[in-house]
Amino acid sequence: MSSEPHAPAHESAHNTHHGHSHGHEAAHGTFNSYMTGFILSVILTAIPFWLVMGNVIESKALAVAIVMGLGAVQIVVHMIYFLHMNTKSEGGWTMLALIFTIIIVAIALAGSLWVMHHLNTNMMPMNPEMMKNLP
Amino acid sequence: MSAPHAVSADKPTFYLTEEHHPENSTMLGFWIYLMSDCLMFAVLFATYAVLGRNYAAGPSPADLFDLNLVAINTAMLLFSSITYGFAMLRMEKGDKAGTLKWLAITGVFGLAFLGIELYEFRHLIHEGATPQRSAFLSAFFTLVGTHGLHVTFGCIWLVTLMVQVSKHGLIEANRRRLMCLSMFWHFLDVVWIGVFSLVYLIGVIG
Numbered sequence: 001m002s003s004e005p006h007a008p009a010h011e012s013a014h015n016t017h018h019g020h021s022h023g024h025e026a027a028h029g030t031f032n033s034y035m036t037g038f039i040l041s042v043i044l045t046a047i048p049f050w051l052v053m054g055n056v057i058e059s060k061a062l063a064v065a066i067v068m069g070l071g072a073v074q075i076v077v078h079m080i081y082f083l084h085m086n087t088k089s090e091g092g093w094t095m096l097a098l099i100f101t102i103i104i105v106a107i108a109l110a111g112s113l114w115v116m117h118h119l120n121t122n123m124m125p126m127n128p129e130m131m132k133n134l135p
Numbered sequence: 136m137s138a139p140h141a142v143s144a145d146k147p148t149f150y151l152t153e154e155h156h157p158e159n160s161t162m163l164g165f166w167i168y169l170m171s172d173c174l175m176f177a178v179l180f181a182t183y184a185v186l187g188r189n190y191a192a193g194p195s196p197a198d199l200f201d202l203n204l205v206a207i208n209t210a211m212l213l214f215s216s217i218t219y220g221f222a223m224l225r226m227e228k229g230d231k232a233g234t235l236k237w238l239a240i241t242g243v244f245g246l247a248f249l250g251i252e253l254y255e256f257r258h259l260i261h262e263g264a265t266p267q268r269s270a271f272l273s274a275f276f277t278l279v280g281t282h283g284l285h286v287t288f289g290c291i292w293l294v295t296l297m298v299q300v301s302k303h304g305l306i307e308a309n310r311r312r313l314m315c316l317s318m319f320w321h322f323l324d325v326v327w328i329g330v331f332s333l334v335y336l337i338g339v340i341g
Contacts, residue, residue: 028223028224028227029220029223029224030224031221031224034217034220034221034224035217037217037220038213038216038217038220041213041216042213045206045209045210045213045328045331048332048336049202049205049206049209049336052202052336052339052340053202053203053206060340060341063340064337064340067332067336067337067340068332068333068337070332071328071329071331071332071333074328075325075328075329078216078321078324078325078328079325082216082220082321082324083318083321083322083325089162090160090162090163090166093163094162094163094166097163097166097167097170098166098170100170101170101173101174104174104177105173105174105177108174108177108178108181109177109180109181109184112181112182112184112185113181113184113185116185
């Protein structure tokens with residue numbers, strides 16, 4: 001941190017201008033926003049656990065879809081209420097970095113699954129005899 | 136950088152322009168670090184998604200996982216997130232003792248999470264479900280273990296900051312550090328949502 005030694009001088013100048021040193025920071029949470037996020041998270045966690053532990057849904061595919069969906073919603077809830085993500089913080093650069101990461105993550109996940117699925121299903125079936133004669 | 140002090144008579148213009156951009160970029164930089172961490176977890180999730188069904192005639196998730204334990208673990212991490220939020224609110228008020236108190240509570244929840252996870256791992260290994268048993272278990276221990284390692288470092292960081300805050304108070308540097316750890320901690324909670332959904336719940340559904 002090369003800026004460390006200047007920090008106190010800078011901050012004092014900063015404070016005289018803005019009173020509060022966080023004037024320009026992205027909005028922090030309030031007690032209410034944290035509690036909203038927490039209660040939503042509890043609900044969004046309890047539902048999938050209840051679904052799976054109580055064997056509520058017959059269809060496996062539907063249960064998987066619901067668990068995935070609720071997980072995605074809960075991630076968004078955490079992003080908004082705990083990580084205070086919005087389009088304005090740091091001039092929008094945090095949001096841009098997030099969107100970029102989500103795109104890369106989607107490519108990595110979908111691409112890996114797609115490639116490996118086809119690799120598995122299109123592989124020539126092999127018996128132990130063939131396995132022995134592999135180069 | 137002694138220029139501003141040397142020519143104090145007439146204020147250099149660059150000093151003024153800095154006043155219009157007082158936002159320091161630590162938060163953005165740390166966010167980008169977290170995004171790189173996110174990519175690493177994405178690769179581990181992809182690995183798990185690919186290998187997670189290869190049991191090698193060994194135990195499957197439904198045989199191994201105790202969802203009650205996972206639910207308690209999830210609660211621990213969720214509680215630690217909200218208590219960290221309370222610590223940040225106390226910090227905003229400039230309440231040093233309150234900040235330290237909530238940080239300590241956060242640390243207790245973090246350690247409880249780690250304790251339960253280590254208990255689970257010990258139990259699995261005791262049952263012969265070691266990382267060497269199958270591709271599923273290798274991917275499982277890598278993904279969940281990496282998350283646990285992150286929480287471990289988060290706890291060490293938390294204790295370090297508690298010492299810093301109690302020694303120097305809520306100075307600007309400490310506030311910045313606490314905000315970075317806040318992002319780190321909440322981010323780990325976000326990753327855990329992926330872990331309990333994909334690994335535990337969907338694993339048990341089968």
